Amino acid sequence: MTTTRSNQEAFTVFAREAEPRLRHALTAAVGQQAGRDATAEALSYGWEHWDRISAMENPAGYLYRVGRTAARRRRRRAAFLPVPASRLPHVEPRLPEVMRRLTERQRVAVFLAYGMGWTRREVAELLGISANAVGAHLSRGLAKLRSGLGVTLDD
Amino acid sequence: MTDLRTQLRDYLVETTEPIGVEELLTVERPERLSPAPRRRWRAALAFAAAVVVVGLSVGLAALLLGGDDETVPPATTPVVTTVGPEVTSTTEAAPATTAAPPLTTVAPAPLLFDEVIDGTAAAFYTSMVLTSDGNPVTASYVRDPAFDDEPMTSAIRLVRCLDPLCAEPPLTIDLADVEWQGAPHLTVDPLDRPVVGFYGDDGPTILFCDDAACSGFATRLVEEPGGARHLGGGLGLRPRRLPVVRRGDVRRRGASRPRLVSRPFLRHGDEDNDRDDRVQLRSRALAGRT
Numbered sequence: 001m002t003t004t005r006s007n008q009e010a011f012t013v014f015a016r017e018a019e020p021r022l023r024h025a026l027t028a029a030v031g032q033q034a035g036r037d038a039t040a041e042a043l044s045y046g047w048e049h050w051d052r053i054s055a056m057e058n059p060a061g062y063l064y065r066v067g068r069t070a071a072r073r074r075r076r077r078a079a080f081l082p083v084p085a086s087r088l089p090h091v092e093p094r095l096p097e098v099m100r101r102l103t104e105r106q107r108v109a110v111f112l113a114y115g116m117g118w119t120r121r122e123v124a125e126l127l128g129i130s131a132n133a134v135g136a137h138l139s140r141g142l143a144k145l146r147s148g149l150g151v152t153l154d155d
Numbered sequence: 156m157t158d159l160r161t162q163l164r165d166y167l168v169e170t171t172e173p174i175g176v177e178e179l180l181t182v183e184r185p186e187r188l189s190p191a192p193r194r195r196w197r198a199a200l201a202f203a204a205a206v207v208v209v210g211l212s213v214g215l216a217a218l219l220l221g222g223d224d225e226t227v228p229p230a231t232t233p234v235v236t237t238v239g240p241e242v243t244s245t246t247e248a249a250p251a252t253t254a255a256p257p258l259t260t261v262a263p264a265p266l267l268f269d270e271v272i273d274g275t276a277a278a279f280y281t282s283m284v285l286t287s288d289g290n291p292v293t294a295s296y297v298r299d300p301a302f303d304d305e306p307m308t309s310a311i312r313l314v315r316c317l318d319p320l321c322a323e324p325p326l327t328i329d330l331a332d333v334e335w336q337g338a339p340h341l342t343v344d345p346l347d348r349p350v351v352g353f354y355g356d357d358g359p360t361i362l363f364c365d366d367a368a369c370s371g372f373a374t375r376l377v378e379e380p381g382g383a384r385h386l387g388g389g390l391g392l393r394p395r396r397l398p399v400v401r402r403g404d405v406r407r408r409g410a411s412r413p414r415l416v417s418r419p420f421l422r423h424g425d426e427d428n429d430r431d432d433r434v435q436l437r438s439r440a441l442a443g444r445t
Contacts, residue, residue: 092159095166111163149159
C-alpha cells in the first residue's frame with residue numbers, strides 16, 4: 001500500500017512536469033486535438049507501466065514515442081485548427097497553414113525551441129535525436145516560416 | 156504586431172488545454188498501446204526489412220527470368236506405344252495375370268546423341284544445355300582427321316538442334332582446334348547465345364558466341380595469378396553475361412580445390428590470339444554436312 005502510494009506520488013510529480021512538454025511537443029507534431037489525445041494516452045500508458053518506465057533514463061522521451069504511436073494508430077493527420085480571431089487576435093491567421101507545411105520535426109523544433117524557448121538539448125532529448133539535428137530542423141523550419149509568412153525573424 | 160515567437164507560444168499554449176494529472180490516475184485504459192521501436196533497434200529493423208525486400212525482389216526476378224517455357228507444342232511430346240514382343244514374353248512368364256491391363260512403355264524419343272553429333276566423327280566429352288525454347292545444344296570434342304598424328308588435338312563442335320527433340324537436321328558449328336585437356340563446358344545466356352568454356356592452348360578459355368547460331372564469337376582467357384590450370388567443374392553466367400567458372404587445381408591430383416573465377420580474372424585475349432595465331436580459331440557453319 002505504501003509502495004502504491006509512493007508510486008502514485010512519484011508519477012504525479014513526473015506527470016506534472018512532463019505533461020506540458022509532452023502536450024506541446026505532440027501538439028506541434030500531430031495537431032491540437034490529436035496531440036492532446038496522444039498526450040493523454042501516453043501519460044495513461046506511463047501510469048499503467050510506471051514501474052518499468054520510472055527506471056528508464058528518459059521516460060518523457062519514451063512517452064513521446066508512445067504518444068506518436070498512439071496518434072499514428074488513430075491515423076489522424078495533423079490538423080491545425082484555425083485560430084479564432086476573437087480568442088487570439090494578435091496571431092497571424094496564416095500561421096497554422098504555414099506551420100502545416102513544415103515537416104513534423106521542423107514543426108516541433110520551431111514550436112519548442114523557438115516559440116517555447118526550450119534548449120536544443122531538451123528538444124533533442126524528447127525527440128530522441130541529436131542536438132545538431134534539432135538545430136538543422138530548426139533552421140530549415142524557420143527559413144520556411146520566414147518564407148511563408150514573409151517576415152524577418154529575430155533569431 | 157506581436158513578434159512571431161510570442162505568437163507561436165500563445166498559439167501552442169492557448170489552443171490546447173492542460174490535462175489533469177489526477178484524472179489520469181483513475182482512467183481505465185481501453186487498450187494497451189505498444190511503444191514505438193527504440194532508436195537502437197530502428198537500424199536493425201530497417202536492415203532486416205531491406206534484406207527481406209531484396210530477397211523477394213531477387214526471387215521474383217529469378218522466377219520471372221528463369222521460368223520454364225510452357226509453350227512447347229503438345230505434338231512434340233513422346234509417343235506412347237505398345238511393345239509387342241515384350242508383352243508376349245511377360246504374359247507367358249505370368250499367365251495368372253491375364254486380366255491385367257496391357258503393358259505399355261514409352262518409345263525412345265528420337266534424340267540420340269550418336270545421331271545428333273556428326274556420325275562420321277568420333278565425338279567425346281559432350282556437354283549439353285537447353286535453350287529457352289527447349290532445344291538442345293551440345294558442345295563436344297570431335298577428332299579431326301587432319302590431326303591424326305596429334306591425338307590430343309581436336310575441334311570443339313557446337314551442335315544446335317532446331318526443335319526440342321532434334322528431329323530436324325541440327326546446325327553444326329566447328330569453333331576451334333585445341334589441344335584439349337578436360338571436358339568443355341557449355342551454357343547459354345538469356346538470349347540463347349552459347350558460351351563455351353574449355354582448356355585451350357593458352358589456358359582456360361571462354362568463348363562467347365555473338366548470336367544463337369554462333370555465326371561469330373569472341374574469346375577471353377581465364378587468367379589467374381600463379382598460372383593457368385585446368386578449367387573444370389562448370390561454367391555459369393551471371394546477368395550481363397559475366398561468366399563464373401568453377402575450377403579445380405590439377406596439381407592436387409584429383410582432390411581439386413574448387414575456385415570461382417569471375418570477371419577480374421578474365422583478360423581480353425582476342426587481340427593476342429589474332430596477332431600470334433597461337434590458337435587457330437575458326438568458325439564455319441556445317442549445316443550442309445549434317
